[in-house]
Amino acid sequence: MTQEKIAGHLLVECLIVQGVTHAFGVPGESYLAVLDGFHAHADQLRFVTNRQEGGAAFMAEAQGKLTGRPGVCFVTRGPGATNASIGLHTAFQDSTPMVLFVGDVASDARDREAFQEVNYLSFFGASTKGMAKRVERIDDARRIPEYVARAFATAMNGRPGPVVLVLPEDMLTQTVSAEPLPRVEPVQAWSDPGALRTLRELLLQAERPLVIAGGGGWTPQAAAALQRFAENWQLPVANAFRFQDCFDNHHPNYAGDVGLGISPALAARVRESDLLIAIGPRLGEATTGGYTLVEAPRPKQKLVHIHASAEELGRVYQATLAINATMNAAARSLEVLTAPPGVAWGQWTLACHAEFDANVDVANGGIVLPGRIDMPAIVHTLQRLLPADAVLTNGAGNFASWVHRFFKYHGLAKGLKTQLAPTNGAMGYGVPAGIAAAILTGRTVFTIAGDGDFLMNGQELATAVQHGAKSIILLLNNGTYGTIRMHQEREYPGHVSGSSLANPDFCALARAYGYGAECVTHTAEFEAALQRALAAPNGTLIEVWLDPEVITTRSTLSAIRSTALKTQA
Structure with a gap:
């Protein structure tokens, strides 16, 4: 028979099953039951007490970047949640998996503008224009495992990003007999074989190709596969703005970073390229020089845009070829793409790297x-x-x-x-x-x-x-x-x-x-x-x-x- 437990303790157990070892936050009276759960499971999950919710949210965002799994942040209602919004916005624009838990007013006080009450769905605006991929409130303690598992899946799948779960104070003190759901793993979206054949044809027709790597969802395995793809095809690789560790800067194929204050030589290479292969980045304002290096909506260069989210493809740029694939799957597909004995752009690649070396x-x-x-x-x-x-x-x-x-x-x-x-x-x-x-x-x-x-x-x-x-x-x-x-x-x-x-x-x-x-x-x-x-x-x-x-x-x-x-x- 399943043992009953306080809902706040169940929530902590769900996080442990998801592999969370550290949670960052500022304590609040709205989620005391969860804090008690951290105390009960201190040997498995460490709660890091911060001094301001913005700092806590930034730490959770960094956790998501470092681990590839959602960083976890706990804050209290109202001021705590609004302070944490800066970290949530960072996670959204940086495509970082993260889950923000917000302690909320009790259910019987809701919708009265109770003390520190905020409408979180309106505030965080779950959409492509908001700060979160999903915002949900858990009203039934028995469904905590469902909501937590869905939050982790949403944060990791497609374009990674933040999810907000709102926790009514009275819900967290209920006694339940539910158990955590199994650990969630991100779903891999594989490249269409036909699209890969088209990409190979575009490469064979190119004279000045350039890869731009970045965005969320990269793992060491994906980065290693990208490196093998670049080596097989002798391609120059640049990293997107503030994703400078996607491709080793010491590698002879590295061309530099495409971001704010881009090297004039690299900016010229981007403009002169006849085939841009963007693997992972959204191609936002900073990476495209304010949409001038790669003009929107139809670039002058042929553009192959590979992204984990189908919603991002075609949202700003009409690519020559759009491929919906996660980074692990895309890179592993590309590394086995058969390269010809010789390529026409060998000197182009050498020159790109030489200009990078000169710039540093x-x-x-x-x-x-x-x-x-x-x-x-x-x-x-x-x-x-x-x-x-x-x-x-x-x-x-x-x-x-x-x-x-x-x-x-x-x-x-x-x-x-x-x-x-x-x-x-x-x-x-x-x-x-x-x-x-x-x-x-x-x-x-x-x-x-x-x-x-x-x-x-x-x-x-x-x-x-x-x-x-x-x-x-x-x-x-x-x-x-x-x-x-x-x-x-x-x-x-x-x-x-x-x-x-x-x-x-x-x-x-x-x-x-x-x-x-x-x-x-x-x-x-x-x-x-x-x-x-x-x-x-x-x-x-x-x-x-x-x-x-x-x-x-x-x-x-x-x-x-x-x-x-x-x-x-």
């Missing part, structure tokens, strides 16, 4: 920046000293452009994900994502942040210390919201408004949380500081004072000097 080679760049900090040299120091399996994280801001351009990411084909970055441009992502990576993997984690970016979720250093996580944070302090200042200098030169920052003592702040801290004012000081951080048992913040006149674009990395910067920074 500081000696060839002739970059001279104002101030005492040489950021390209610092990134090259990172390349030398960080272990190959290190996880690099960042939020949004001009500071991220340094690692995006000068760091060569190791590919997922080597077995591990090494980049966590928000394609939706969410500030404040890097710090909590890095802490989540440290908790989940135990690997070396390096985060680059700006001064504005850091203060959006810097309080999660307390979470890191509480849960024994170590991350190394490089904080670039230039006293500005640098990206906004860059745009101001271009559009309204000399008219600085709203982009200057008065900052705290970041090193003192980090030490107060329990992190080590160092301040670097000269490039020569950085290497020793990084070595000390790598050797330290706890996390470290390395603050670098960057001249405020250094406002970058990835294509030129030029130093913009202006009277406004000199007098107001």
Whole structure:
């Protein structure tokens, strides 16, 4: 006879069956029964207590990226749910599997604008235009296993993304005899054999093909199969915006990343290509140069678009050939696609990689920046000293452009994900994502942040210390919201408004949380500081004072000097 249990405990048992080992969140009185379930199963599932729901949601999103299975976040009703929406939006635009559990008002108080009540279906707007793939409320505790299994399946199948499950407080305290459903595995959608034959014909007709890989759903096996496909056909491969670890940057077929501030040489290659093979990315605004490199709705290049969701195919671009397939299935189909003895684009591929190497080679760049900090040299120091399996994280801001351009990411084909970055441009992502990576993997984690970016979720250093996580944070302090200042200098030169920052003592702040801290004012000081951080048992913040006149674009990395910067920074 099945033993009865509190519904909140059943929910935790369902998560354990789905393979969840960590859940992130901020506790709330609306789901006390679930918190009691975490206590009862603490040896199997660890609840990581965060300091703000936005940080918790970012950690869950990072968990989804790292594991390929839904990251899990728990928040309370109203303010908790709205705070967590930034992580949900990131998961949606980044195609990351995630499940957000929201404790809700009791059923007898619903629809009265009760304390902290929100209509979550309206707020999260489950649709292709909303923030979630599905939003559901569990009113019957006996159906918890059904809802949880469906949430995990929805989050992983097709285009991965977030699901919201709303949990009425009184439902969670009911006593039930239900049992968890079995672990859900994602469904694989295989490429149509006829479409593969057409793709092969398009390749044989091409002279300047280019692969763009990215999006959600990639596994080490899929990345390895993609690499074999590229090698068999001698194809150049570029990675989509902030999916720079889909294809190994050290590989001789790598062409660079197609994103914000794209290398002018690579932008020209995309435009000149006569066959683009997009495997996984939606081909959003950042990856297409504002829909100019690949024009919508009908590109000038022949376009083969391979995506896990049929709804994404034809939504923006009318492709020459559209293939509905998941990344594992697509890559495995492509790697066995018979290649001819020789191809017409061998020199094209070599040239693409040579241009990438030149773009990341500081000696060839002739970059001279104002101030005492040489950021390209610092990134090259990172390349030398960080272990190959290190996880690099960042939020949004001009500071991220340094690692995006000068760091060569190791590919997922080597077995591990090494980049966590928000394609939706969410500030404040890097710090909590890095802490989540440290908790989940135990690997070396390096985060680059700006001064504005850091203060959006810097309080999660307390979470890191509480849960024994170590991350190394490089904080670039230039006293500005640098990206906004860059745009101001271009559009309204000399008219600085709203982009200057008065900052705290970041090193003192980090030490107060329990992190080590160092301040670097000269490039020569950085290497020793990084070595000390790598050797330290706890996390470290390395603050670098960057001249405020250094406002970058990835294509030129030029130093913009202006009277406004000199007098107001």
